[in-house]
Amino acid sequence: MATPRRATLRGRWLAASRKLRELRLVGWALASTSHPVMAQIIPMRYCNLSCAYCNEYDKVSEPVPLEEMVRRIDALGRLGTSIITISGGEPLTHPQLDDVIRRMRRTGAMAGMITNGYLLNQERIERLNRAGLDHMQISIDNLEPDEVSKKSLKVLDKKLQMLAQFAEFHVNINSVVGGGIRNPNDALVIGRRALELGFTSTIGIIHDGDGQLKPLRPDEARVYFEMRRMRKRNYSRFNQFQEAIAQGLPNEWRCRAGSRYLYICEDGLVHYCSQQRGYPGVPVVEYTRAELKREFLTAKSCAPNCTISCVHQVSHIDYWRAPQTRMIAPGGQELVKIQTGD
Secondary structure (H helix, E strand, C coil): CCCCHHHCHHHHHHHHHHHHHHHHHHHHHHHCCCCCCEEEECCCCECCCCCCCCCCCECCCCCCCHHHHHHHHHHHHHCCCCEEEECCCCHHHCCCHHHHHHHHHHCCCEEEEEECCCCCCHHHHHHHHHHCCCEEEEECCECCCCCCCCCEHHHHHHHHHHHHHHCCCEEEEEEEECCCCCCCCHHHHHHHHHHHCCCEEEEEECCCCCCECCCCCHHHHHHHHHHHHCCCCCHHHHCCHHHHHHCCCCCCCCCCECCCEEEECCCCEEEEECCEEEEEEEEHHHCCHHHHHHHHCEEECCHHHECCHHHHHHHHHHCCCCCCCEEECCCCCEEEECCCCC
16 A cells, blocks of 8 residues: 555645644734634535535525625735635535635745545545645534434445545544434544544534534533544644533633634624624625624623534634623624723
């Protein structure tokens, strides 16, 4: 068997270079609050699958034209965005995805992608290498496909083996509990397989349609905490956000959505996250640093029971500073000015 790409001299050099860039962006995030740390952008809403718990796809949308994606990505570059992650729908169905990734890298950002992995093959992986992809996350929900999710290890294991052999980018495998997933123990098998192939492994908790808390059953919570004890070399192992969610408890935190984290839908509008659409609702090409500052200081009423871990991980960087002085409800209704002596 040939040496996996990540184990070659080039693979090790790329991994070291990627780590250095990550350390630089963390340092910049700690030093300055005037730029987004992460933006999630949607190049198309269409998905080749139909998972029962997902509300982030359709079967009719056309891909966003490359010229428009370039405008939006360049706007994120002007704001100084550190990480740009493409999601969907299914981003691998976009016919010019490689050009989208190249443009992301051209801004100086880390380039990530969240995919169901169905459309991967050796040639596609090689193209992603050449485009400059830094990170890929594949979501695998169960061992066997069922009516809730087709994202199964049975279907995807050969894709994972190809990634282990040919990918020069970092790969994380994310499994889930809750939301109707039939057997929570599947997540343990998926996580162990990911580590066996040399990937990192994470676990998420499926939220309701508003991104809010759905407490886990005892068997789901047991699997969740066992997964958390597995060895994982990534940022998520250091935050306790979903551990409270797993126990049905709210979190006390300062959500920086709309500032440090941006969600840009297929229409090019900035939203707090995929589950709280409608506000700010400003086109990303018109988004300004004044809006970043406003949202940095705005508390969100949905935050205590939120389960959107990527928003929390980004916001956690700034937990220790800048108390929020304005509260807003989902949809943009200002509730109250917060008085603080901090």
